[in-house]
Every structure is written in structure tokens, then in C-alpha cells.
Amino acid sequence: MSAETIRLAIDAMGGDEGPSMVLPGLDIVLKRCPELRFDLFGDAEKLDGVLAAYPALKAASVVHHAPVAIPMDAKPSQALRMGRKKSSMWLALESMKTEGGAKAMVSAGNTGALMAMALFSLRPMKGVDRPALAAIWPTVRGESIVLDVGASIGVGTRNLITHAILGAAMSRAVFGIETPTVGLLNIGVEEVKGLEEVREAGQVLRGLDLPSLRYEGFVEGDDIGRGAVDVVVTEGFSGNIALKTAEGTARQLAAYLRMSIGRTLRARLGYLLAKPAFMRLRDKMDPRKINGAVFLGLNGLAIKSHGGTDAEGFASAVELAHDMVRNDLLRRIAADVAALEETLELADAG
Structure with a gap:
């Protein structure tokens, strides 16, 4: 029996090298996890040019044009102003909120920008x-x-x-x-x-x-x-x-x-x-x-890859996202936080 398909959103413009690092990394992880499918957000012309060298990845991906790439040195406030609605980072985050959308998002982009955008887009889950x-x-x-x-x-x-x-x-x-x-x-x-x-x-x-x-x-x-x-x-x-x-x-x-x-x-x-x-x-x-840090406590999974990593490193971050989705991390967190809230309420009442 084949594994259930898992769709991930990828900020394909993030990192020091952008698509030339991100897409080879996705090709590596696709060989290890063939059930993965990718929504790629970035400059469509640049993405299509790199994808031509990876036919299997191209078949497993959908390209979504995003005209804005958040600079690695942009401040979080700047990133929110310039990236809302048009940046690869923002659109990748927002795709997790659509019906049948991605189950997690991975970016090697600006850490502060990702933190601000993830908080603004996904919002903290109840109890966090x-x-x-x-x-x-x-x-x-x-x-x-x-x-x-x-x-x-x-x-x-x-x-x-x-x-x-x-x-x-x-x-x-x-x-x-x-x-x-x-x-x-x-x-x-x-x-x-x-x-x-x-x-x-x-x-x-x-x-x-x-x-x-x-x-x-x-x-x-x-x-x-x-x-x-x-x-x-x-x-x-x-x-x-x-x-x-x-x-x-x-x-x-x-x-x-x-x-x-x-x-x-x-x-x-x-x-x-x-x-x-x-x-x-x-x-x-x-x-x-061990590449990949995770923003926990949001209504969605956002994974931050090192910006200066290579394709193998980015593949590790994507595999981490895959593991978290497969093992239903969001449900586990929601249940544990709810149990904590109940326990604290009982302790206060006692």
C-alpha cells in the first residue's frame, strides 16, 4: 500500500542561493519520500528554468508565481510591509489555510521576517x-x-x-x-x-x-x-x-x-x-x-532552514516537515496544551 500523499509549501526564493539550492534539495528529498508533493512559491520564470533539469520534481510540483522575494537583511516590519500578498514567503504560509492546501511550510529565508509573517498569518493556537x-x-x-x-x-x-x-x-x-x-x-x-x-x-x-x-x-x-x-x-x-x-x-x-x-x-x-x-x-x-528549526505553537507548521545551507541541508529541513506532518504534530500539541489548561484550572480551583 502506497503512503498517503503529503503536500508541502516551499518558499523557493529563500536562502542565500534561492532556487538553485532549494530545488535540488527538493529533488533529493523526493527520492527518499516519493509521497511528497510541493507547492513552489517564487519567480515562475526562474523556477521553471531550474525545474527543467529535474523532471521528477517538476511532475510532483505546482509553481505559484510570487513577484516579491524578501531580502535576507530586511527587518521584520519591512518584510511585512513589502511582503504581504505578493512575497513567496507570505503566499507559502497562507497556502496552509486553504482547503486541501499544504500541511507545512519550509523556508530558508530571513528568520525575523518568517517569524513575523508566520505569527501574523497563522496566529498562535489556543492556550499559547x-x-x-x-x-x-x-x-x-x-x-x-x-x-x-x-x-x-x-x-x-x-x-x-x-x-x-x-x-x-x-x-x-x-x-x-x-x-x-x-x-x-x-x-x-x-x-x-x-x-x-x-x-x-x-x-x-x-x-x-x-x-x-x-x-x-x-x-x-x-x-x-x-x-x-x-x-x-x-x-x-x-x-x-x-x-x-x-x-x-x-x-x-x-x-x-x-x-x-x-x-x-x-x-x-x-x-x-x-x-x-x-x-x-x-x-x-x-x-x-540537523538543519531545520520549527515555530511551535501556531495554527500551522513553519520550518526554518539555515539560509546558507546546501541542497542536502535543505532536504533535511523538508524531511523534518514531512515527519511532523506524518506524525500529526499539530494535533498532539493542541491536545497537550488543552490538557495543561485543564490541569492548571483544576489546580487553581483546588
């Missing part, structure tokens, strides 16, 4: 005041989810609790973990440390004993890479810094290895002997394989 941007993080145990990594700055106690629900639902949908472990990022594991909002959120999560997750307490920065928990919850300012620090550290480590390997003949011979191990390390740290 502040949506979150969630990223998949490689760890020594496998992978974890970290949120928020940049959507909301300075969130409150209730927002942190809701983000724990959002992250746990994503963990179940993407990783298949029945009861994900959740930790709040803090400056120490002791209950008396950290900001008041974080301490209060920890007390509430521990007291609620929610069935959709297992709260493990506070985690520190070095616990993220260790994979101490399945879901790490923080607010967007510290989460974004943690994400950029990890990416920079990975590049720094790679640079150190390259310098050390080429320093002496003995080092070069040692590299040849250890090459399989280095290849496994490179594969594990390849950012293309």
Missing part, C-alpha cells in the same frame, strides 16, 4: 501566548530538542511551562519518545538558583506531574551536549546564544583539527590511520543533517 522556535541538537546520546532559540525574548513562568509542553510533543512526534524528559536551562541545578520565572516554572512542572512529559529539574549549559534530557526549555535570548555558541565551538574544533593534522608528517600519518574515526566524527557533527 508566545510561540517558540525549536531546534534539534546533536548530543552524545543522540539528539535533543532545545527551545526557544530565538522567537521570544524574556518569557514568563507560564510561557516556559507551555514551551515544555510544545517541546515534549515535538519529541514524541519526531523521535518517537513516549514520555520525553524535560529540563529547564538554568545557571545551576539547585532549586534556589536562577531567575524567579525559571524557579517558579520548575516548581509548577514538578507539582503538576503531567502525563505528556517527565520533568527532571534544572539543567546547565554543558548538560545540553551530554543529552541529559530529551527537551531543554529556555527563553529565546539565552537559547539563541547557546545555539550560536555551539555552532561556533564546532567550527573552532574543526579548525584546530585541520591545523594539528597538517603540522607534521607524523600527524598526517596518524590522520590516515584514524581517518575512519574522523569521518564518523564529521558525519556526527554535520550541521546539514
Whole structure:
């Protein structure tokens, strides 16, 4: 029995390279997931020109002309003014609201613009005041989810609790973990440390004993890479810094290895002997394989790919969208948020 067709909306003009990166990426993922169909939004002439080299992708796609491409350096307010109704990003988001439309949207475009447009177009789902941007993080145990990594700055106690629900639902949908472990990022594991909002959120999560997750307490920065928990919850300012620090550290480590390997003949011979191990390390740290951050808590799925990625990296972001649709992430989130609301109401009444 063939898999059910899944339709995705693609901002084909997003990213540093636009269609010349996006469309080859879609061709890669179509070979892995032949049930996918694509609504491509962008300059029709440019898209048709690139599509000519990918007949299978062309057959699985519908091109929708969008005359405006949001610049990568545009401010969110500028993007909303120039992109409403005509941009590839906006039209891709809006296509999820039509009958029989796309089930998720993927863009490698301007992050701030996508965040603003997604919030304006899709609106937060009931029970979610502040949506979150969630990223998949490689760890020594496998992978974890970290949120928020940049959507909301300075969130409150209730927002942190809701983000724990959002992250746990994503963990179940993407990783298949029945009861994900959740930790709040803090400056120490002791209950008396950290900001008041974080301490209060920890007390509430521990007291609620929610069935959709297992709260493990506070985690520190070095616990993220260790994979101490399945879901790490923080607010967007510290989460974004943690994400950029990890990416920079990975590049720094790679640079150190390259310098050390080429320093002496003995080092070069040692590299040849250890090459399989280095290849496994490179594969594990390849950012293309975990490309794609997700705006959670909206009435639709918007996935943000790195703007500077290549075709393989964009394919990873599209596969993430595919997994979320296939595993019904929006329904899971709505049910978990509703259960949280009911639990909090009962706690207040008691």
C-alpha cells in the first residue's frame, strides 16, 4: 500500500542561493519520500528554468508565481510591509489555510521576517501566548530538542511551562519518545538558583506531574551536549546564544583539527590511520543533517532552514516537515496544551 500523499509549501526564493539550492534539495528529498508533493512559491520564470533539469520534481510540483522575494537583511516590519500578498514567503504560509492546501511550510529565508509573517498569518493556537522556535541538537546520546532559540525574548513562568509542553510533543512526534524528559536551562541545578520565572516554572512542572512529559529539574549549559534530557526549555535570548555558541565551538574544533593534522608528517600519518574515526566524527557533527528549526505553537507548521545551507541541508529541513506532518504534530500539541489548561484550572480551583 502506497503512503498517503503529503503536500508541502516551499518558499523557493529563500536562502542565500534561492532556487538553485532549494530545488535540488527538493529533488533529493523526493527520492527518499516519493509521497511528497510541493507547492513552489517564487519567480515562475526562474523556477521553471531550474525545474527543467529535474523532471521528477517538476511532475510532483505546482509553481505559484510570487513577484516579491524578501531580502535576507530586511527587518521584520519591512518584510511585512513589502511582503504581504505578493512575497513567496507570505503566499507559502497562507497556502496552509486553504482547503486541501499544504500541511507545512519550509523556508530558508530571513528568520525575523518568517517569524513575523508566520505569527501574523497563522496566529498562535489556543492556550499559547508566545510561540517558540525549536531546534534539534546533536548530543552524545543522540539528539535533543532545545527551545526557544530565538522567537521570544524574556518569557514568563507560564510561557516556559507551555514551551515544555510544545517541546515534549515535538519529541514524541519526531523521535518517537513516549514520555520525553524535560529540563529547564538554568545557571545551576539547585532549586534556589536562577531567575524567579525559571524557579517558579520548575516548581509548577514538578507539582503538576503531567502525563505528556517527565520533568527532571534544572539543567546547565554543558548538560545540553551530554543529552541529559530529551527537551531543554529556555527563553529565546539565552537559547539563541547557546545555539550560536555551539555552532561556533564546532567550527573552532574543526579548525584546530585541520591545523594539528597538517603540522607534521607524523600527524598526517596518524590522520590516515584514524581517518575512519574522523569521518564518523564529521558525519556526527554535520550541521546539514540537523538543519531545520520549527515555530511551535501556531495554527500551522513553519520550518526554518539555515539560509546558507546546501541542497542536502535543505532536504533535511523538508524531511523534518514531512515527519511532523506524518506524525500529526499539530494535533498532539493542541491536545497537550488543552490538557495543561485543564490541569492548571483544576489546580487553581483546588
